[in-house]
Amino acid sequence: MSKREFLEELKNFLSILEEREQKDILDEYSQHIEMKIKDGMSEEEAIRDFGDIRELASDIMAAYHVKLPQEEEVKEQEPVQFVAEEREAISPQEMSEISRKDLSDSVRKKAVNLLAEAKEALKRVGKILGNGCTWTGKKVASLFVACGNGILMVLKKPVQLERRIRESRRNQFDKEGNRNAKEGSFMMGVVHLFKKLISDVYLAFLWCVRTCVNLFWAGMAMLFGITALFALFGLGMVTVLLCAGYPLVGVTILCLGGLLVCGSVTVLCFCLIRRDTKGEIQNA
């Protein structure tokens, strides 16, 4: 069997896959054969090493059998009938078996991709929120932690809402995708458009959240900064009076404490702002 014959026969077996996948697989095998020939093997021998083509093809098809968390849901959606009249490579029975597998796999694959994307996105949001949370916990007194947590709770709500919207959209899309699975190329376009839309909305949302958080920290920093300045001023006044013999030790200590607390909170707020910007750069 020549290389061309081998590739053509293999292509017949794989004809239900997407055009791009087919090309990908065939390229790989043709490159392999070429390299074997370069290593001094004859074309015939190189191809014989692959063994039975039918077995090889069924191995390849099995690779598209992607496992999914919600397997039951996919099974329900699995189309009962599939027409394979146009193709004539193998016996119709076997053909339809492979086709059905491939079709359900393509649905699964899409679902898996979407799932992975959603997970990644959620992870990112979680990381941003988590950073703020752990940092706050380490650095500030318990009062401030409680305050920060309150803000985080408020922030998390829109995130949950967004997640719910995305999930409902995804479900809707999955159903749609199943119905139209036969019109592969058209569907791919819709999928692409939809994905882009969702990711755009998500990015805009993420940007808003980030800006809000930054503005909040900047405001806090300003507030505490001004208070620190007052405390410093007060401390100076009181110290002078203290030196003059007035009994103002308590007030002096109070001013000093206020200065330290407000100053450190200001620094902390600025640190939090910078951390967020860094995260943005990394994500971009």
Add this chain to the structure above:
Amino acid sequence: MNAQFKKGVLELIVLESVRKRDMYGYELVEEVSKVVDVNEGTIYPLLKRLTNEKYFETYLRESTEGPPRKYYHITASGILYRDELEKEWDTFWQSVCQFLKEHRDE
């Protein structure tokens, strides 16, 4: 060697080879052939499956000879999966060895 034996460990060998450095298909077949005598055809479907399951990523790189080659790169989840497989493999062969040893001693 028994074909069923090979099939089980092939995945682990492929994952480990790619973990060390990124490889293209033919190179990987040669690497794996050093350890087990395997039908070359079966490596590509395996690579395809591992890629579909997001354990590998692929990219094209120009080569001095011939068309650009498709390189495989292991992902973080691929590394986790490899470690899991290795653990499974360790306990598996240890228990088999233990079993055989006990029977030999009897």
